[in-house]
Amino acid sequence: MGQIQKAIIVGVKLQHQEDFEATMIELADLATACEVEVVGEVVQKLEHIQASHYIGKGKVKEVLRQIDEQEANLVIFNDELSPTQIRNLEADLDCKVIDRTILILDIFAQRAQTKEAQLQVAVAQLQYMLPRLVGLRKSLGRQSGGVGTRNKGIGEKKLELDRRNIEEQITRLNKELKLLVSQRQTQRKQRKKSGIPVVSLVGYTNAGKSTIMNAIVEQSQHIPAKQVFEKDMLFATLETVIRKIQLHDQKSFLLTDTVGFVNKLPHHLVKAFRSTLEEVKEADLLLHVVDFSSPNYQKMIDVTNQVLKDIGVENIPIVYVYNKADLIDFSIPHVEEHAITLSAQKRIGIEELLQIIRMEIFKDFQYYEMLIPYDQNHLLAHLKNEANILSTKYEENGAKVIAECRQTDLEKYLPYVT
Incomplete structure (x- = not known):
């Protein structure tokens, strides 16, 4: 030690x-x-x-x-x-x-656990070090080998070599990152194609995003799902975590949790983690999680909103989730338009949060009645996957179905709408 x-x-x-x-x-x-x-x-x-x-x-x-x-x-x-x-x-x-x-x-x-997070951090560290090579002293290395531990008290020639070396490392790491980012973009495109809505958790570090994710997963699935790491500490989650949430009425959405924000978040980091943060830009709805028990919660909201603005997130509906309300004297769950006060740890208000999510992301769903001929049975099978079927009656000319779905999903069934 x-x-x-x-x-x-x-x-x-x-x-x-x-x-x-x-x-x-x-x-x-x-x-x-x-x-x-x-x-x-x-x-x-x-x-x-x-x-x-x-x-x-x-x-x-x-x-x-x-x-x-x-x-x-x-x-x-x-x-x-x-x-x-x-x-x-x-x-x-x-x-x-x-x-x-x-x-x-x-x-x-x-x-940092994943390859991408490790690369992102390494790039940010090297970019921070680059202008600070000159005059950093040799004796001051941290035992952990953290940043700022090398290149101290060394001659000018060596400094020049180190500068070149660092620049080369940044270029190499950025190339590796580019590859991972393009894979991530491909995955995003595939998710977009599937038409499943995406809900993203955003907020200050340690506001309880991972606890909310676990609570929603638990609430929506009868089988125990893989828990997301949660701990009362800063930056517990750095990698993007995605879970599919299945609602009782056949509807589903993807829930994503990513890195938390902090006051004066280093610009090197925002730059390096841009691809991870940009997952948020693809969301259909943002859940802005706030530590309501903190006396500085308003400032934390402002910081988060500023980072979202900096990475170009705009025109995405936001629901404010005031979490940790069990730690203060506040009656929960308390539901308002586009806001809910709850306790993820105590699992109070999670069902109400799911209702708000459902109303937000499925508001363009409508009810349709259709008669699908028996020789078009494959369409009925498709419909069961794509829509919430409320009733099916088998009549002489085909199956009479009342279904709830998006207008955009309706095209191939239009001839059968009654």
């Missing part, structure tokens, strides 16, 4: 930054998710970030004092630091310095 990581967290509160305290709490949570113990905190109110050290000279001394008192071996800053800031801070603090971006990248690197 390597040395225990003990960190001082540092943040600058700019004017009119209402959510500052929340971002600092989140920074501590991110550190904990990286198995780093937070032993101190330094905060400074400033008009603007200091170009050379992020914080003022006096605060640098305060950080130094805390490093000494708490025997810390790591300082974590609440914003992305420039290469110059890292260089100056490491020289003055004589201690490893990392920022919020690298922390999130590290968590993603630990959590």
Whole structure:
């Protein structure tokens, strides 16, 4: 086992930054998710970030004092630091310095399970490292081999080689990613062809999306389905998970769960995970899951909506799912138009959520009565797969069927509609 990581967290509160305290709490949570113990905190109110050290000279001394008192071996800053800031801070603090971006990248690197997620994280890490090669110090490698552990305190020639090497690696990994992305797009096209509606879970990390997915799967299927990994931690889900949900009336839809968002989500990550996030663009309905028990839930909604906007998700209907309401004094389930307050953990409100989903994605379904001749029996078999058949009567000239289906699915049956 390597040395225990003990960190001082540092943040600058700019004017009119209402959510500052929340971002600092989140920074501590991110550190904990990286198995780093937070032993101190330094905060400074400033008009603007200091170009050379992020914080003022006096605060640098305060950080130094805390490093000494708490025997810390790591300082974590609440914003992305420039290469110059890292260089100056490491020289003055004589201690490893990392920022919020690298922390999130590290968590993603630990959590990535699939080949695609691993490639996406690797690309984001290398892109982060590229401008920060110069002056990063040799002694500051994390035992886990996280980002920012190599290429420190080395000569200019070696730096140039490393820069080329990193650029080549990025190109190679991006080629591999392209291949996986095109496979994913093919799968998406096939899903689109099948005509099954897609419902996507989106929301802040740890809002309970995976718990909601498991609860919906349980509610809709009598047989135990494969559970989606759920845990009370940041970024438990990085890969896209897809489950087919079969409703009692023969209708079905695909439910997808993907990576959660976080305040100041590094742009390298958004770029690298774009293909995964773009699954959401194909959805017919978004379930925006919100941790209703958090005092900062409104800010989390804003962050999620901003990321959705950044990746070009628009004009998709949204249902707001206010989750974890069992943790506060709120009567559940509470249903409104395009919103529901529930508890996924306690399985309260899941049936009502399914009703809302059903009404949203199947609203263009209509009832039709048709008489299908006996010599067209194959059509009846097709209809059973494509529509919700409410009744069938066998008459002299054929089967009289009352069915519920989409107008678009009706074309081949039009001659038989009575």
